[in-house]
Structure formats: C-alpha cells, structure tokens
Amino acid sequence: MSALHIKKGASKHSAYNLRPTFSDVIERHTLAVLVENEPGVLARVIGLFSGRGYNIDSLTVAEVDHTGHRSRITIVTTGTPQVIEQIKAQLGRIVPVHEVHDLTVDGASVERELAILKVVGQGDKRVEALRLADIFRANVVDSTLSSFIFEITGAPEKIDAFADLMRPLGLTEVARTGVAALLRGD
Amino acid sequence: MTREMTGAKMVVQALKDQGVDTVFGYPGGAVLPIYDEIFLQNDIRHILVRHEQGAVHAAEGYARSTGKPGVVLVTSGPGATNAVTGLTDALLDSIPIVVLTGQVPTFLIGSDAFQEADTVGITRPCTKHNWLVKDPDSLSATIHEAFHVATAGRPGPVLIDIPKDVQFATGHYERPNPSTSHYHPKLKGDLEEITELVAAMETAKRPVFYTGGGVINSGPGASQLLRELVDATGFPITSTLMGLGAYPASGSNWLGMLGMHGLYEANMAMHDCDLMIAIGARFDDRITGRTDAFSPKSKKAHIDIDPSSINKIIRIDIPIVGDVGHVLEDILKIWKSRGRKTNAQAVAGWQEQISKWRAVNCLSYKGSEKTIKPQYALQRLEELTKKYDRYITTEVGQHQMWAAQFLNFDEPNRWMTSGGLGTMGYGFPASIGAQIAHPDALVINVAGEASWLMNMQELGTAAQFRLPVKQFILNNERLGMVRQWQELLHGSRYSHSWSEALPDFVKLAEAFGAKGILCSDPADLDDAIMEMITYDGPVLFDCLVEKHENCFPMIPSGKAHNEMLLGEAETQGVIDTQGAALV
Ligand SMILES: Cc1ncc(C[n+]2csc(CCOP(=O)(O)OP(=O)(O)O)c2C)c(N)n1
Ligand SMILES: [Mg+2]
Numbered sequence: 001m002s003a004l005h006i007k008k009g010a011s012k013h014s015a016y017n018l019r020p021t022f023s024d025v026i027e028r029h030t031l032a033v034l035v036e037n038e039p040g041v042l043a044r045v046i047g048l049f050s051g052r053g054y055n056i057d058s059l060t061v062a063e064v065d066h067t068g069h070r071s072r073i074t075i076v077t078t079g080t081p082q083v084i085e086q087i088k089a090q091l092g093r094i095v096p097v098h099e100v101h102d103l104t105v106d107g108a109s110v111e112r113e114l115a116i117l118k119v120v121g122q123g124d125k126r127v128e129a130l131r132l133a134d135i136f137r138a139n140v141v142d143s144t145l146s147s148f149i150f151e152i153t154g155a156p157e158k159i160d161a162f163a164d165l166m167r168p169l170g171l172t173e174v175a176r177t178g179v180a181a182l183l184r185g186d
Numbered sequence: 187m188t189r190e191m192t193g194a195k196m197v198v199q200a201l202k203d204q205g206v207d208t209v210f211g212y213p214g215g216a217v218l219p220i221y222d223e224i225f226l227q228n229d230i231r232h233i234l235v236r237h238e239q240g241a242v243h244a245a246e247g248y249a250r251s252t253g254k255p256g257v258v259l260v261t262s263g264p265g266a267t268n269a270v271t272g273l274t275d276a277l278l279d280s281i282p283i284v285v286l287t288g289q290v291p292t293f294l295i296g297s298d299a300f301q302e303a304d305t306v307g308i309t310r311p312c313t314k315h316n317w318l319v320k321d322p323d324s325l326s327a328t329i330h331e332a333f334h335v336a337t338a339g340r341p342g343p344v345l346i347d348i349p350k351d352v353q354f355a356t357g358h359y360e361r362p363n364p365s366t367s368h369y370h371p372k373l374k375g376d377l378e379e380i381t382e383l384v385a386a387m388e389t390a391k392r393p394v395f396y397t398g399g400g401v402i403n404s405g406p407g408a409s410q411l412l413r414e415l416v417d418a419t420g421f422p423i424t425s426t427l428m429g430l431g432a433y434p435a436s437g438s439n440w441l442g443m444l445g446m447h448g449l450y451e452a453n454m455a456m457h458d459c460d461l462m463i464a465i466g467a468r469f470d471d472r473i474t475g476r477t478d479a480f481s482p483k484s485k486k487a488h489i490d491i492d493p494s495s496i497n498k499i500i501r502i503d504i505p506i507v508g509d510v511g512h513v514l515e516d517i518l519k520i521w522k523s524r525g526r527k528t529n530a531q532a533v534a535g536w537q538e539q540i541s542k543w544r545a546v547n548c549l550s551y552k553g554s555e556k557t558i559k560p561q562y563a564l565q566r567l568e569e570l571t572k573k574y575d576r577y578i579t580t581e582v583g584q585h586q587m588w589a590a591q592f593l594n595f596d597e598p599n600r601w602m603t604s605g606g607l608g609t610m611g612y613g614f615p616a617s618i619g620a621q622i623a624h625p626d627a628l629v630i631n632v633a634g635e636a637s638w639l640m641n642m643q644e645l646g647t648a649a650q651f652r653l654p655v656k657q658f659i660l661n662n663e664r665l666g667m668v669r670q671w672q673e674l675l676h677g678s679r680y681s682h683s684w685s686e687a688l689p690d691f692v693k694l695a696e697a698f699g700a701k702g703i704l705c706s707d708p709a710d711l712d713d714a715i716m717e718m719i720t721y722d723g724p725v726l727f728d729c730l731v732e733k734h735e736n737c738f739p740m741i742p743s744g745k746a747h748n749e750m751l752l753g754e755a756e757t758q759g760v761i762d763t764q765g766a767a768l769v
Contacts, residue, residue, distance in 0.1 A: 018496055018505035036368075039318065044310060051311055082497060089494035095315040095335055095369055 017105070020085040028057070028078045029104040030111060030181045031088065036096035037063050037071040044094050045073055054087050055079065058113075058156070060178035070098065076156075076179050103181050111181040115159045120147045121170030129169045136162045147172075193322045194219035194353040197286065200329040202229055203362050206257050208248060208622055209233070210241040214261025216288025216301060219353035224259075233622060233651060236643035238265050240615035242272020242343075243641070246281045247619025250602045251577055253405060255282040255336050256619065262288045263301030266347075267308065271609060273343045274312040278606025279428060280403055282341035284332050285313075291351035292320050305347045314342030320349065322357030330362040331369075338364075339371030340492040341403055371491060375508030375516060383463070383487045383504050384521045390461035391532035392484075392539075393421040396444065396473075399428030399605065400466015400490060401510050402598045408511035409598045412465070413437070415518055419528050422540055424452035426467050428605040431595030441540065445473045446741050447587040450548035450750060451540055453739075456481050457747035458539075464488040466510045469499040470606070471768075479746035489513045548739045548752055549591055558708050560585060560660045560731040564592035564632070567658060570715050574628040576600065577620045581613040581637030584666035584737045589632040611640030617655040618647055628656070628719060635661040635728075636685050645698040648724040656718050657726045662733045663688060670736050675765075695726035706730040743768035 035041045042061055049056050058076040063069070077087060084102070091100045103109040117138075119129045122145075129148060133140065138152035147170075152162055156179060163174055191199065197220050201209065210233045213221045224232050235241040238260045245256025260269055266287040276283045290299040306318045315335050319325050325348065332344045387393060395416060401408050409432045416423050416439050423433050424441040433440060442449035444456055456462065462484045467473070474480045480500060487504035488496050496505045506513055521527075551561045578593055580586040580603040595601050602620060604612035617631035631638075638659050648655050662685075669683040692702030701721050705714040705728070718725045741750045744765030 018493065018502075018507065020497060022501055040306060040310065043307070047311055086494065086498055089492075089496075089498075093340075093492065093494055098368065 017085055020081045022082055024080055026078050027081060027084060027104070028076065029084050029102055030109065030179060031075045031077065031091070032101040032103055032181060033073040033075065033091055033097060034099040035071050035073060035094075036098065037069045038096055041071070041094075041096050042073065044096070045075075045091065048090055048094065049077075049087075052090065054083065058178040060180055074179055074181050101183070103183055106183055108184045109181050110184060111155050111179050112153055113156050113159055113177055113179050114151065114153045115163070115174060115176040116141065117150045117152070117163060117166055117171060118147060118173040119150065119166050119170045120172050122146055125169045129166060132162070132165050132169075138162060189359045190356055191359050192219070192354060192356055193325050193348065194223045196322070196326045196357070196359050197329065197348070197353070198223040198227060198230065199359055200326050200362075201257065204330065204333045205254070206230055209257045209259050210235055210244045210248070210619065211259035212238050212241060212261065212265060214265050214288065214301070216262035216290060216350050217259060217265075217286075217353075219350065220259060220286070220288070220348075232259075233618075233647065235615065235618075236646045237641065238268035239271050239611065240618070240641050240644045240647065242269050242276065242283060242285065243609075243612050243615035244619035244622070244644075244647075245283050246272065246276055246279075246612075247579060247602055247616030248623045249281050249283060249619075250402075250616075251599050251620040252623045253599060255284050255333060258283065258285040260285065260287055261301065262290055262305065263303045266303055266305040270309060270312060271607075273309055273345065275604055275607040275609045275612060276343035277312050277314065279604065280341050280399060281343065282336040283343035284336050285343065285345040287345060287347050288353070289318065289347045289349040292349045293351065295349065305345070309345050312343070313345045316345040316347065318347040318349075319352055322352050322355040325352060325357060326359045327366070330360070330364075331367055333362070334364050334367050335369055338369060340400075372507060373491070373509040373512045375489065375506040375513040377516065377520075379504055379506045380513065380516050381520055383506065384517060384524060386461050386485055386487065386504065387419065387421075387463070387521065388524070388527040389529055390421075391529055392455075392459045392536045393419075393461040393463065393533065394441075394455045394459040395421055395423035395433075395463050395465060396425075396456060396467055397423060397429045397432055397465045398426040398467025401429050401432040402466075404466060404510035406598060408509075408514060409433070411511060411514035411518060415514060415521075418518075418526065419521075420530070420533055420537070421463075421528075422455055422537065424448070424455065426470070426473055426605070427590055427603060429467065430590065430601045431598045434596035435594035436596055443590050445470075446475070447591065447737055447739065449591070450546050450739050450752065451543035453741065453747040453750055454543045455540055459484045462486045464490075465514070466490060468495045471499075474499060475741045475749075476744055476746045481747070546752070551735075551738075554732065555708060558706065558711060558729060558731045560588050560662065560735055561592060562708060563660060563711065563729050563731060564588050566711050566715060567630070567632075568593050570712065571628060571630065571719060574719070575624070575626070577602070577617075577624060577627055577629045579603065579613040579616040579620060579629070579631045581631070581633040582608045582610045582667075583634040583637055584662070584670060584735070585632055585634045585660040587667075587737045588660070593632075610634075610637035612637075614638060614641050614655075614657060615644050615647075617657070618644055618653055621653045621655050622651070629654075630656040630658050633657055633659045634666060635659050635663065635688060635691075636665045642694075645695070645700060645724065645726070649699045652723065654721070654723050654725075657724070658718070659691065659726065659728055660731050661688070661691070661728055662731050662735070664733055666735075667737070669734070673736070674742065691726050691728035695724075700724040700726055702726045702728065704728045704730070
C-alpha cells in the first residue's frame with residue numbers, strides 16, 4: 001500500500017463518467033494519473049496518446065511516494081468531452097495505472113508550473129526586464145553584465161504572459177517544467 | 187513457500203503451477219537454458235512450430251477452443267519480432283496468450299548484441315502488458331502475474347522477456363498467489379444500471395440482443411445464461427463474427443450474424459429496433475457501418491468489462507461495466523423478481539416483421555452444375571460435418587465470411603477466426619492449436635488459397651505431430667476479397683489480386699507426408715469431403731471454386747445498415763468516393 005495513503009477515488013466521482021455530455025466543444029482537462037513506478041510506464045502513457053491520436057499540452061512525472069513506488073503523472077490534454085472520457089478510460093486500462101483523476105471536473109484545483117527564462121540585453125531594456133520581473137514575482141537566479149535568468153512559478157497562463165512581455169526585451173531561451181496540479185480541500 | 191532454483195527451472199515450474207500442459211515454441215540461443223529444462227521433464231508438451239507467428243496463432247487456437255491461456259516460447263530478436271503479428275491479433279480479439287521470449291544477457295542489453303531487439307519496446311503497443319525481468323528473484327512472481335493479467339478482466343496477450351543470464355542465475359521460486367496483484371477489474375455490474383435495463387426490457391416493443399466475443403470470453407456459464415435470458419424473453423438475437431456459438435444457430439430467436447457481410451434480417455433488426463442490448467461487443471466499424479445512421483431509433487444498453495469500450499464509437503444510454511456472466515446473472519435475477527414481464531404482444535409483432543425480412547432469403551445465390559460455388563461447398567461441408575465433434579478455424583477473405591454465413595455453431599469455443607486484425611495466415615496454425623487441445627475432434631480450417639500460403643510451413647508441424655487437421659481450401663485463384671473490392675470500388679481494375687504460380691496442393695501435401703485431395707466437380711464434392719473427414723491424418727483439400735463470385739449481403743463502406751446490397755444487380759455505382767476512402 002502507498003505510504004502516502006492516497007485515497008482511491010480521491011474525488012467523489014468515479015474515474016470515468018459513463019454518461020458524459022456529448023458536444024463538439026474542445027475542452028482542456030488536467031488529469032492526475034497515479035502509476036506504479038516501474039520501467040516503461042511513462043512510455044505506455046505517452047504511447048497511448050500518440051497511438052490513439054490524443055493531444056498532450058503538458059506532461060510532468062515524478063515519483064511522489066518512494067516507499068510505495070508510486071509516480072504521479074500530470075497531463076494537460078484537450079478534446080471533446082467524449083474524447084476526454086475515452087482518454088481516461090484508456091489510461092485506466094494500462095495495468096500499472098492505479099488511479100486516474102480528472103482535476104478539471106473533480107472540483108477546484110491548484111495548478112502550478114515553474115519556468116526559467118533567459119533575457120539578454122543592456123541599458124533600458126535590462127532595467128525594464130527587472131521591473132516587470134518584480135511585478136510578476138519572478139526571481140533573478142543568475143545574472144551577467146548582459147543577461148538575466150529569471151525563475152517564475154505560477155499558473156501556465158501567468159508564465160505565458162511573462163514570456164510575452166520578455167520577448168521584446170531580449171528573451172532568448174525558456175525552459176518550463178509542465179503543470180503540477182492538486183485538488184483543493186480535503 | 188519459496189525454493190531456490192535457476193531461472194530456467196523456474197519458468198518450467200511456474201508453467202506447471204499455472205496448469206499449463208502445452209507450449210508452442212521455437213528454440214534459439216537466448217532460450218537454450220529453458221529448452222534444456224523442457225528436455226528434462228515430461229509434464230509439459232512442447233509443440234515445435236515452423237515459424238514463430240505460427241506458434242502464437244496456434245496458442246490462440248488452443249486458447250479459444252479451451253478457454254485456457256495459450257503459451258508460447260520463442261527466442262530473442264527475430265523470434266520475438268516474428269511473434270508480433272500474433273500478439274496484435276490476440277490483442278484485437280482479446281485472447282489470453284502468454285509469450286515468453288529470450289533476451290540477450292542483461293549486461294549486453296543496449297549494446298546491439300547478436301539477436302538483440304527491444305522486445306518490450308516493440309511489443310508494448312501490441313500486448314495487454316509486458317515485462318523485462320532482470321532479477322531472478324522476481325521471475326516466478328512475474329510469470330504468475332502475467333497469467334493473471336492475461337486472463338483477468340478483458341483477456342489479452344502478455345509477454346515476458348527473460349535475459350539469458352537470468353535463466354542461468356539462481357533465485358527464489360514463489361508459488362502463484364493472485365491476491366498479491368493489484369489488477370482486479372470490476373466483475374459485478376452496477377445494480378441501478380441493471381435495473382434500468384430490465385425496466386427497458388419490460389416495455390420494449392422492438393428489442394434486439396447484439397452479442398460479441400465478450401460472451402465467449404466470459405466462459406461457458408455466460409453462454410448458458412444468455413440462452414436462458416433470450417429464450418425466456420423471446421427477444422431476437424444477433425452476434426458479431428467473434429461471438430458465434432454463444433447462442434445456438436439452431437435457436438428459435440437466432441437472427442444470424444450482423445455487420446458488413448451479416449444477414450439482412452440481423453442488420454435490419456439492428457437498424458429498426460427500439461432497444462439494443464449490446465453484450466460483450468464493441469461496435470466495431472465492420473458492425474456499425476455509417477455511425478451517424480446507426481440504429482437511429484433505439485435506446486442502447488452496453489454491457490462490457492472494459493469501460494473504454496463504452497461510448498467509444500456509439501453513444502450509450504445504459505452503460506453497465508462488468509463481466510458478462512455476472513451481469514447476465516443479475517439481469518435474470520432482477521427481471522424474474524419483477525415478474526418476468528415483457529411487452530409480449532409488441533414483441534410478437536416485431537418477430538413477425540423479422541420473419542418478413544428473413545423471407546428475403548439474403549444468402550441465396552445462383553447455383554451451378556458445372557463449377558463448385560463456394561457457398562455450395564460450405565453448405566455441403568456443414569451438412570456432412572455438423573454431427574461431428576467439430577472445431578472450425580478460418581483464414582481471412584471471402585471464404586471467411588461465407589464460412590460465418592453458412593456454417594452453424596450451437597456451442598461456444600467452436601469457431602475461431604481472426605476478427606479484429608483480419609490476419610491472413612491465422613487459420614492453419616490456429617487449427618493446429620485447436621487439434622492439440624482436442625486430439626479426437628474434427629478440426630477444419632476453412633481457407634482461401636492465398637491466406638493458406640501465408641503460414642503453409644506449418645504443414646511440417648501437422649505432419650510431425652500427426653495432427654489430423656483438415657485444410658479445406660476454397661481455391662478461387664484470387665485474393666477474392668481484394669478482387670471484390672476492386673470490382674465494386676475501382677472499376678474492376680484487378681491490380682495484383684491474382685494468385686499466380688500456385689502450387690499443386692496435392693503434391694505439396696504429399697511432399698510433407700500429408701494427404702492431398704483435389705475436387706472441381708460439384709458432383710464429386712460430397713465423396714471428396716467424406717474422404718477428407720475419414721482420413722486419419724492431415725489433409726489438404728484443394729476445392730476449385732467459382733473464381734469471380736462476390737460475397738453478399740454487403741453493407742458498402744460508408745453506408746447504413748438498411749442500405750445493404752443483396753446481390754450483383756445492385757452493385758453498380760453504389761459506393762461513392764467518400765465510402766471508397768474507408769477500409
Ligand atoms: C496478412 C494480410 N495481408 C493482407 C490482407 C488483405 N486481404 C484481405 S482478404 C485478402 C485476400 C485473401 O485471399 P484468399 O485467402 O485467397 O481468400 P478469398 O478472399 O479468395 O476467399 C487480402 C489480401 C490481410 N487481411 N492480411
Ligand atoms: Mg482466394
């Protein structure tokens with residue numbers, strides 16, 4: 001058993017909704033997939049998405065329970081409600097997958113992503129970059145006379161907005177972790 | 187309880203503890219230690235095939251005719267890659283297969299060693315699950331888990347890749363203990379959903395049962411319960427290609443197979459029903475035709491052990507996740523406790539409508555005195571073999587569809603055909619697997635000449651093990667099904683759908699020490715079939731049939747159930763370009 005005691009069906013909903021609404025509207029869902037941390041498990045999940053033509057907007061994975069050997073894969077995906085249900089059901093079929101949670105329908109959730117961005121420039125642009133970083137609560141984690149590396153955490157949209165502002169100020173490189181997400185409350 | 191032994195010994199011990207009596211395999215460098223252990227024992231019989239694809243299909247034939255998992259042992263590299271088609275076939279048809287592959291020693295993995303292939307990588311998408319075992323202490327538990335995963339829930343093929351050094355190393359052997367597995371799919375259906383279905387059954391005016399391979403996979407008990415339910419309600423029942431035999435073809439409510447080459451009455455009943463009860467069937471495109479015109483007036487219930495099958499293709503009103511046998515038991519219980527109600531009057535009217543469709547006699551064909559019509563050959567085969575303890579396998583093509591239409595199955599596990607993948611070359615090795623499992627039965631592979639050649643090397647296996655399998659080849663000297671599509675969709679431009687340079691099948695049989703029979707005259711057919719049945723040994727029956735016969739009825743691609751073609755006269759220009767783009 002998992003030492004973290006992650007509750008089975010941490011939501012009140014079951015993993016799959018067998019009576020989904022049918023519509024053509026493309027929705028964005030964040031899924032949390034708890035898996036046995038065994039070799040190849042990430043390849044199985046990614047292979048499912050590529051093999052069946054589903055979208056991956058973002059994917060993060062790490063072992064979250066070392067004694068229970070559980071990893072948590074957070075996937076942000078898009079599709080019609082029917083496709084989203086199909087994705088969850090297909091994930092549930094993978095033998096080392098223990099639980100599938102749809103954080104988008106299970107209740108309010110918190111989503112965070114970390115990014116580091118390199119901004120190269122001098123003079124006014126450099127000052128402006130620092131000023132904006134302050135507003136976005138981004139930290140300077142490295143600097144040279146002609147560059148900064150900023151670290152920023154937040155919802156993916158906030159990082160998008162920050163990167164957009166940095167572009168005219170000399171943004172040269174971005175590295176993002178992808179989304180980590182948890183359901184609010186107990 | 188654990189014991190010390192080598193990895194190779196553990197493999198054999200684990201198979202014994204899993205009740206395995208037969209392994210289909212082919213040796214090579216990376217599995218020599220396991221072959222050595224097989225040599226040293228007598229409990230498990232090893233059937234040496236002639237190609238690893240044949241081993242997997244033979245294991246499928248064994249599994250489908252017994253309900254037990256089929257077991258395969260092959261070497262690394264080419265041995266493993268040759269098994270890929272069989273694994274994919276078993277995955278699409280949900281057949282429990284356990285494949286053991288040898289692998290190069292752990293210290294050589296990743297070095298492009300001789301006969302190294304990334305077997306777990308290659309087979310990840312074509313297995314239900316697979317494992318590379320690097321630690322001898324976990325080998326036995328992994329094998330036991332593999333058997334559990336292959337057979338629990340929706341069955342499927344699994345693969346265990348065992349490096350050679352792990353086969354030589356010593357470790358702890360553990361006995362099977364399924365309770366250690368976390369994999370336990372839900373068997374019981376939700377009672378609220380089941381009650382909703384029963385309520386719908388009580389009032390339905392035009393109900394139909396639509397059943398599939400899931401009923402067979404659920405075991406003979408499920409077929410028994412299905413019969414009880416169908417006969418008690420008096421609702422008509424149709425089945426997919428995969429589900430034939432779950433309800434007897436001689437049963438009074440039987441509509442025949444549905445789908446692309448299904449019966450007119452079955453497809454019309456599906457199109458016009460007001461309650462569809464899908465049981466262990468997955469709304470494959472060969473069944474639904476055009477999905478937006480599929481059974482437009484019905485409420486649809488779907489019973490399936492795999493939640494991903496529900497709402498995948500067709501929108502379902504009453505979803506029931508569970509094992510067919512368990513759910514049918516609950517349906518019967520609840521339906522009986524609520525007073526065994528049906529809308530009998532309306533259902534009688536529905537049955538009357540169905541009789542009118544049946545009277546169309548959709549399987550009729552133009553007979554001939556001069557040439558053997560393939561349909562006629564199968565009608566005679568049915569007539570002359572039906573009282574035998576009979577198992578039928580098929581290859582893929584027109585002959586397969588005609589076999590499904592003209593042969594009747596009154597029991598489950600008697601009919602084995604490649605449904606999902608449509609694998610030419612499946613039938614012959616599958617017949618070998620079925621014959622191994624049922625040595626005294628009459629096992630017949632209904633084949634096309636082109637398909638049969640795809641795994642003809644297995645004639646060596648049949649001869650070596652004196653397996654009296656009957657290869658009933660409907661030889662039209664054509665890739666018949668391809669030719670039919672070219673006629674209907676590509677202006678009769680028969681691009682490469684010839685079977686050119688065919689062997690003399692009689693001589694070919696004799697070259698392997700089997701019997702060959704050639705028949706081309708309808709007047710000789712009965713005697714020739716009897717000669718085939720009564721011969722004690724493998725027979726290659728070369729039945730020369732009409733070359734340009736088309737298989738009807740047919741729902742052309744991109745059309746709905748009620749737009750099916752019944753015969754030649756209707757075929758001109760019916761398939762539009764949109765339909766032609768579909769497969
Ligand atoms: C391995 C494989 N390759 C190609 C096909 C495509 N295909 C489907 S039916 C068919 C022709 C089969 O010919 P034959 O076995 O003679 O049967 P017939 O249709 O003539 O009865 C072909 C080539 C297939 N199903 N499987
Ligand atoms: Mg042919």
